Amino acid sequence: MSKIERAEVFVASPGRTFVTLRLTTSDGVTGLGDATLNGRELAVASYLQDHLVPLLLGKDPARIEDIWQYLYRGAYWRRGPVTMTAIAAVDTALWDIKGKVAGLPVYQLLGGRSRDGVMVYGHASGTDTAALLDDVDRFLDLGFKAVRAQAAVPDVGGTYGVRKGKVYEPAASSLPEEQPWDTEAYLRFAPGYLAAVRERFGFGFHLLHDVHHRLTPIEAARFGKQVEDCRLFWMEDPTPVENQESFRIVRQHTTTPLAVGEVLNSIWDVQHLITEQLIDYVRTSVVHAGGLTHLRRIFDLAALYQVRTGSHGATDLSPVTLAAAVHLDTAVPNFGIQEYMAHADETGEVFRSGVTFADGMLHVSEEPGLGVEYDEKAAERFPYQARYLPVARRLDGSVHDW
Numbered sequence: 001m002s003k004i005e006r007a008e009v010f011v012a013s014p015g016r017t018f019v020t021l022r023l024t025t026s027d028g029v030t031g032l033g034d035a036t037l038n039g040r041e042l043a044v045a046s047y048l049q050d051h052l053v054p055l056l057l058g059k060d061p062a063r064i065e066d067i068w069q070y071l072y073r074g075a076y077w078r079r080g081p082v083t084m085t086a087i088a089a090v091d092t093a094l095w096d097i098k099g100k101v102a103g104l105p106v107y108q109l110l111g112g113r114s115r116d117g118v119m120v121y122g123h124a125s126g127t128d129t130a131a132l133l134d135d136v137d138r139f140l141d142l143g144f145k146a147v148r149a150q151a152a153v154p155d156v157g158g159t160y161g162v163r164k165g166k167v168y169e170p171a172a173s174s175l176p177e178e179q180p181w182d183t184e185a186y187l188r189f190a191p192g193y194l195a196a197v198r199e200r201f202g203f204g205f206h207l208l209h210d211v212h213h214r215l216t217p218i219e220a221a222r223f224g225k226q227v228e229d230c231r232l233f234w235m236e237d238p239t240p241v242e243n244q245e246s247f248r249i250v251r252q253h254t255t256t257p258l259a260v261g262e263v264l265n266s267i268w269d270v271q272h273l274i275t276e277q278l279i280d281y282v283r284t285s286v287v288h289a290g291g292l293t294h295l296r297r298i299f300d301l302a303a304l305y306q307v308r309t310g311s312h313g314a315t316d317l318s319p320v321t322l323a324a325a326v327h328l329d330t331a332v333p334n335f336g337i338q339e340y341m342a343h344a345d346e347t348g349e350v351f352r353s354g355v356t357f358a359d360g361m362l363h364v365s366e367e368p369g370l371g372v373e374y375d376e377k378a379a380e381r382f383p384y385q386a387r388y389l390p391v392a393r394r395l396d397g398s399v400h401d402w
């Protein structure tokens with residue numbers, strides 16, 4: 001029997017911080033898992049190093065489901081982003097190993113190909129409507145079939161999702177940046193720029209928008225209703241998601257499709273959203289929702305209720321997560337869309353990935369496993385730097401959801 005012989009945890013900041021787990025078996029096969037929890041990353045690194053590595057050494061790497069159950073039930077303290085991200089890293093690395101041992105790409109282990117490629121959406125943004133329109137134009141020129149549109153609210157600034165440099169990087173400061181927020185100004189402004197995008201470019205592509213947890217249920221209902229003519233692919237994270245019930249209020253008022261789940265970690269976090277058909281797309285990701293083993297379970301539940309997938313894919317999810325996501329997206333029947341932002345060039349110096357972009361879609365390579373390699377020598381050139389996501393404050397100074 002092959003055994004898990006080594007388990008190494010790497011923390012590096014090539015462009016942004018990534019925590020990476022590498023397992024090595026007694027047969028010399030390696031597997032990679034992403035363990036990045038942006039802004040709280042060292043907690044997961046310690047969870048792995050101090051609490052899971054000692055449990056993994058000597059275990060049979062082929063027993064993916066058993067190890068998942070052992071780590072989940074064995075923790076006793078259930079769910080939560082830190083635990084589920086640590087378990088995800090182990091699980092993803094074990095799928096990578098299983099693929100390499102079998103000589104098959106991971107999507108083949110998941111049931112094989114359901115589609116030729118994985119449709120993605122890119123992030124267009126602008127400091128005003130004109131700049132946003134130019135950016136949408138650029139994405140359409142690059143061949144994207146789906147584009148998310150965000151613009152800064154005039155006279156307020158600080159709006160979520162507006163790219164400053166080449167790469168969107170909200171976690172840019174050594175202490176959390178504080179950004180102003182004004183709900184009424186946003187509600188006055190945002191429907192107009194979404195309409196302007198449709199007016200200029202028409203309906204021959206999918207248009208998405210991320211509200212980023214900023215509205216109350218009734219505000220989100222008003223927004224969804226107001227933008228119905230834009231025929232959005234989805235309105236993302238309309239309200240803070242802890243209260244699954246609040247989606248019923250939004251749902252009762254609008255046919256704008258709803259997407260949620262990037263901050264959620266388990267099937268129980270999305271259970272009512274799915275079974276009561278309160279959402280259209282579930283955005284849980286490989287890295288934050290317990291790995292391929294658990295995410296596939298969520299996607300299967302979703303399929304029963306015609307909820308489709310729309311996995312989180314911002315650049316604070318490493319190339320290991322992106323590859324794992326594209327393998328799963330390639331295989332599942334109820335795939336919807338995959339979020340995709342190209343990683344910074346420095347990230348590509350550390351992670352070599354076989355995932356490629358063509359014609360608005362991502363494709364996995366046919367290499368066995370996930371098709372990603374980690375260059376630890378290159379990673380040494382990018383030592384860890386603490387960075388935080390911003391926080392939002394209303395104009396009266398009180399804390400809002402970022």
Ligand SMILES: O=C(O)[C@@H](O)[C@H](O)[C@H](O)CO
Binds near residue numbers: 212312314
């Ligand atoms: O849907 C998205 O890409 C965003 O919500 C980001 O994931 C979030 O700002 C954390 O980086």
Ligand SMILES: [Mg+2]
Binds near residue numbers: 210212236237262
């Ligand atoms: Mg989002």
